[in-house]
Amino acid sequence: MDQDIMMQKEFTLEELSTYNGLNGKPEYVAINGIVYDMGKISAWRGGTHFGLYAGKDLSVEFMECHDGTKVILDMLTKVGTLKN
Secondary structure (H helix, E strand, O other), rough: OHHHOOOOOOOHHHHHHOOEEOOOOOOOEEEEEOOOOOOOOHHHHHHHEEEEEEEEHHHHHHHHHOOOOOHHHHHOEEEEEOOO
């Protein structure tokens, strides 16, 4: 795991759920154990993106929609990890 991620916050699913893009909260999603800030992606403004909602583990959905394309993830800001 990247050293910079290890130094960041560890989120539980319950805590991640509060980062849903509502009431001024940022839009965070977990993908493959890493939590990303989706706030710079205009398609995620307001916490939704094509029927998906921020504040969740979207690993399966990401794999289905983007075939696990790492290039997309590399463009996102990593804010932490998802606690098992």
